Structures are given as structure tokens and as C-alpha cells.
Amino acid sequence: MGLMNTVALEERVCTLVENMLKGGPVFLVEFSVRGTQGSHVIDIFVESDNALGVNQLAELNREIGFILDTEDIMPGRYTLNVSTPGVKRPLRLPRQYRKHVGRKLRVHYRKENDAFTETCGELVAVEESYIQIQNGTRSAEIPHGDIQWAKVVLPW
Numbered sequence: 001m002g003l004m005n006t007v008a009l010e011e012r013v014c015t016l017v018e019n020m021l022k023g024g025p026v027f028l029v030e031f032s033v034r035g036t037q038g039s040h041v042i043d044i045f046v047e048s049d050n051a052l053g054v055n056q057l058a059e060l061n062r063e064i065g066f067i068l069d070t071e072d073i074m075p076g077r078y079t080l081n082v083s084t085p086g087v088k089r090p091l092r093l094p095r096q097y098r099k100h101v102g103r104k105l106r107v108h109y110r111k112e113n114d115a116f117t118e119t120c121g122e123l124v125a126v127e128e129s130y131i132q133i134q135n136g137t138r139s140a141e142i143p144h145g146d147i148q149w150a151k152v153v154l155p156w
Contacts, residue, residue, distance in 0.1 A: 006033065009033055009073070009074075010031075010032075010033045012073050013031065013033060013042060013068070013073060013074075014028070014031060016064075016067055016068070016071065016073065017031065017044060017064060020063065020064065020067065021046070025048045025049040025050050026046050026047070026048045026052065026056070026060065027046065027047060027048070027049075027093070027095060028044070028045075028046055029045045029046060029047050029085050029092055029093060029096065030045040030085065030089075030092060031043060031044045031045065035078075037075050037076045038075075038076035038077050039076075039077065039078075040074060040076070040077075040078040040079070041078065041079045041081065042068075042074070042078060042079070042080045042081065043081045043083075044064065044080070044081065044082045044083075045083060045084065045085045045089070046060065046082065046083075046084065047084060047085065047093075047095070047096050047099075049095070049098065049099065052084055057082055057083060057084070060082050061080060061081075061082040064080060064082060065080050068080070087151070087152045087154060088151075089151075090149040090150055090151050091105075091149075091150045091151070091152070094126070094128075094131075094144045097123060097126040097131055097150075098126050100123050100152055101123050101124065101125070101126060102122065102123065102124075103122070103123055103152055103153075104120065104121065104122055104123075104152070104153040104155070105120070105121070105122075105123045105131075105133060105150050105151065105152060105153060106118065106119075106120045106150065106151050106153050107119050107120070107131075107133060107142060107147060107149075107150040108147070108148045108149050108150070109142050109146045109147045109148060110146040110148065111146075116148060119133055119135060119140055119142075120133075120135065120153060121133040121134050121135030121136075121138075121140075122134045122135075124139075129143055129144060130142055130143045130144060131144070131147075131150075
């Protein structure tokens with residue numbers, strides 16, 4: 001499958017998944033389509049405003065697989081993996097930050113002079129345009145657009 005076909009396939013899968021999840025507590029964070037026709041692997045990472053259990057992920061996997069098969073979007077055989085991003089993957093969307101208020105984050109971001117810096121502290125607020133990190137007595141308001149990556153720091 002050529003690059004253009006892969007891009008078109010990714011766009012179709014993305015649109016399908018976003019439309020399926022629209023308006024609910026579960027949202028698409030990231031996805032990829034890899035492999036070749038007959039052996040594609042589709043990795044879909046979703047997050048939720050609420051707790052997301054293994055049973056819900058299995059149900060989403062069945063629903064997405066059913067739609068892919070019904071719409072005949074994937075040519076040939078494929079493997080579908082639906083999961084949450086997990087703590088090792090960076091937070092990508094502003095919506096993901098809300099459920100991590102009160103947790104410690106490591107944030108790599110751009111400062112005013114276009115230099116990058118990093119901070120680590122408790123996520124104390126998530127606003128529409130920025131997050132607020134508290135580290136001892138210091139506080140930083142970091143615009144979403146300036147964040148290069150942010151990861152949850154595990155307590156152990």
C-alpha cells in the first residue's frame with residue numbers, strides 16, 4: 001500500500017472513530033495504522049473523563065471492529081488494538097489533563113524566548129488555555145500551545 005493510500009486509510013479510520021465517540025466521555029487521543037495490506041495493525045488510544053475499565057475497552061474494540069468490517073474500510077486481515085495511553089505516554093490533549101489534577105507532572109515547554117525548559121510539580125489547575133503547576137512555593141502557568149510534552153510522574 002502506497003503512502004497516499006495509507007494516509008487516506010488513516011483519515012478514514014480517524015474520522016470513523018471520532019464520529020463514533022463524539023459527544024461521550026470517551027475521546028480519541030492518538031492512533032496509528034501500520035503494516036501492509038493483509039497484515040495491518042491499528043492502534044487506537046482513547047481516554048475518558050471518567051474511569052475507563054477493561055470491559056469498556058473490550059466493548060469499544062468490538063464496536064470499532066464491527067464498523068471497520070461493515071464499512072469495509074480495512075482491506076484484508078488486520079489487528080485492532082484499543083487501549084488507554086498509559087502513564088508512559090505523554091499527555092497530548094488539553095482534555096487529558098483534567099483527570100490528573102492533584103498528580104505530579106513533568107512538563108517540557110517553550111518559554112518566552114523560544115528556549116525550552118522543564119518543570120516538575122503538582123498539577124493544580126487546568127484552564128481552557130493553560131495548565132498551572134505548583135512546585136513548592138513556585139507556580140507556573142503554562143499555555144497548552146507551549147507544552148512540548150507532559151508526563152505523569154509515578155509516586156514510586
